[in-house]
Amino acid sequence: MTYRTGVLSSLHEAGADAWTALLARQAPGTDPNPFLSYAFLHALHESGSASAKTGWQPHYLALWDGDELAAAMPLYAKSHSYGEYVFDWAWADAYHRHGVEYYPKLLSAIPFTPVTGPRLLARDDAARAALVDALCTLQRASGLSSTHVLYPPQEQAAQLEAAGFMLRSNVQFHWLNQGYEDFDAFLATLEHKKRKNIRAERRKVLDAGVTLRRVPAVEATEADWRFFYRCYKNTYAEHHSSPYLNLDFFQRVGATMPQNILLVFAERAGRPIAASLLVHTADTLYGRYWGAIEHVPCLHFETAYYQPLEFCIERGIGTFEGGAQGEHKMARGFLPTRTWSAHWLAHPAFADAIERFLARESGGIEAYMDELNERNPFKT
The missing domain is CATH 3.40.630.30 (Gcn5-related N-acetyltransferase (GNAT))
Incomplete structure (x- = not known):
């Protein structure tokens, strides 16, 4: 299957109906993720909250099969790391200290929203695989320092890892009914x-x-x-x-x-x-x-x-997601849950250093999860 690929500077170019139809196909039988809705994203852009002026230049990646929107992902060219909740300030500082530009970077995320949800929107597995390939092509052609996909579900994180991304995990606290x-x-x-x-x-x-x-x-x-x-x-x-x-x-x-x-x-x-x-x-x-x-x-x-x-x-x-961070939530019945992000860096030496850092950090996250689970607030 050959798809037509485009980079969109506005959701208008995808169209509300096409975007909504694609989102509805991600989890049939359940309500679509509200933060990926056309209404939510469009409000971020049209209000100027997430715009080129605020450092969130829309760069949406889309694939069409004829006139049908077959796959798409929220994507931005970012000139800073504010509003992300997966912190890479130390990475940016290391680049700066070595005279290498870190910004702009490519970022797939919902602005200011640390909520897990699909980032690779696709009508089927073939279109999703093509979207990952298109992202890899775009990141290499862009000349930008890096690409980051924040808060994808674990299965999409694994798909990105298979395409050469490095995975990073963190912890949130969710309540289960x-x-x-x-x-x-x-x-x-x-x-x-x-x-x-x-x-x-x-x-x-x-x-x-x-x-x-x-x-x-x-x-x-x-x-x-x-x-x-x-x-x-x-x-x-x-x-x-x-x-x-x-x-x-x-x-x-x-x-x-x-x-x-x-x-x-x-x-x-x-x-x-x-x-x-x-x-x-x-x-x-x-x-x-x-x-x-x-x-x-x-x-x-x-x-x-x-x-x-x-x-x-x-x-x-069934679930109350309490937002980013906050161990105090455990005392109120929230339990630790893993979240994921995926990262690709163009500079080989920095990529190697960050890969080693993530390996050490992952061990710390595992130990942290074990510690939290020992403090379960519910009756034994």
Whole structure:
């Protein structure tokens, strides 16, 4: 099979219908990954949050069979390493110290979103293999320093490894719904100390006079979105940094994919003081953003973990992905899960050095996973 290959500077060139149809074929019978949806990616680009100006130049790789979009992958030419959550700053520094350019680089990822999902979108195995071949051809023809594929599922990581990429793994923390009848039924499965701590944290929020309100995006008002964004910005301000996403992005996804978004608001004395935003399908809930304009002890846990966990139990959602990092999630019933990335570097000496580094790092990740599993929060 011979495919026509193209590099797209905009999702417009693929078309919403073609992209949506291709995404739907990745996991038949389940909801498509919402972060790969045309609505989500288009909002990132059109809002200017992920654009050439912010260092995310769209460089989508696509294969057509006649008029049909047979395969594609989100791909960017990156001029920095912000917003990735798989850290290669030390690699870039080593290149710089030796007078070798590291940026721009090619990156396949969902901007600002450390969530596992397909990166090699294809209608069938043959088209996926052709997409990997096209990526290898592109990376060599581009003259860029490297190509990085972040958070692919393990089977796609293995396919990239077979094509010459080096694999890297890390750890996230995910909660699994065991068919709990209610939140108390979930708590009953935890060790006594963990159960007691969670109840104490929730009581502190109630005793502070805080009430919680869960708002599906289909019901969110303009005032809700503006207040959430105020909280989101405040989180970055407290860490002396600038937010990656703007209000326009959130308003766009609220309008175009409201069925996938849940907002949680905390209120005291009749006024909102904190908010979180989560993205979900029928199967998975993804923790994304949180912020507050007043400090209340344990309010973060209530808005970003306990309210979402109750939502999962009520809806029968099987998995809650808590986002990047955070061992503290284990005390709240989240378990360690491996994530993957794949890396190819053009410079032979640097590629060799990084391969040796990844081998050492992999051993450390294995030991870390063993340590975490020994600290399982559930009753033995």
